[in-house]
Amino acid sequence: MGAVKTKRMPRAVREQQMLDAAVRTFGQRGYMAASMDEIAELAGVSKPLVYLYLNSKEDLFTACIRREAQALTEAVRAGARPGLPADRQLWSGLTAFFAHTARHPDGWAVLHLQARTHGEVFAAEVAAMRAEIVAFVTQLILAAAREAHRDPDLPEREVSGLAEALVGAAESLADWANATPGATARQAAATLMNFAWAGLGNLMTGAVWSPPEEEGGDAGDGDEGGPRQAGRTSPVR
Structure with missing residues (x-):
């Protein structure tokens, strides 16, 4: 791949271009699959320039x-x-x-x-x-x-x-x-x-959902117990 020619522009603008390209690449390909070559090409800059601005793949991802x-x-x-x-x-x-x-x-x-x-x-x-x-x-x-x-x-x-x-x-x-x-x-x-x-909204007015009451034994003790009362919304006492 030949060297990428870049136009002169403020560092902050160039860095945002790199971050735009990196977010797109990381978001679509995943962190592990994304390559600095791909990010540099998408940003329209050379890979050395990406490293110069953002140090490493880890630092670039953190910045994103x-x-x-x-x-x-x-x-x-x-x-x-x-x-x-x-x-x-x-x-x-x-x-x-x-x-x-x-x-x-x-x-x-x-x-x-x-x-x-x-x-x-x-x-x-x-x-x-x-x-x-x-x-x-x-x-x-x-x-x-x-x-x-x-x-x-x-x-x-x-x-x-x-x-x-x-x-x-x-x-x-x-x-x-x-x-x-x-x-x-x-x-x-x-x-x-x-x-x-x-x-x-119900909670703010004092109405809360109450769990069903169990009758005839604890759940999970092998005893199916008696009928259970359905959950309901009731005022807080």
Whole structure:
């Protein structure tokens, strides 16, 4: 392969071109299969220039993770409009999340698939991004609890668990939406709001789902026991 001729341009612009090419390559081919030759060719630069700017394949991948993570968190925060009720903020934040992952499927693949499975250093970068989003969602749930005058009854650990579950559901739903022809960001956000927030709405009013009561023995002790009462939603005492 002959030397690649490049036009002079600011370093920051050239570096973004390299990152664009790297995100596309890592996202579509995977970290292990991606080559620096392929990334350099896609970016329209020489491989030595990629190494000069970004040192190594590992450093290049880390730079991709950080850029995509920052872009995603900024999109979510910008989408959630301050001053609105908590559920409206979550709705707009989720819509922004799904819109971003749909517009940047390679970046989402880097964050959600590649970075988590190719070493603790890469996984830690994604974990930091995820922790920031979970903290943001936690504050929205706490705000909703205060709006419903339920703040004293929701321990911080429980709220954090709810936020973790909601973020995990959003991550899985983003994969589904990107793989489902015709699925839109608004549809994905509405699906999650109906699944999660409708349930949270009951929780805020004091109605919780109760597990079925067992009669005639413990489950798993060899005794089938008596009839079980179906799960139900009931007020918190």
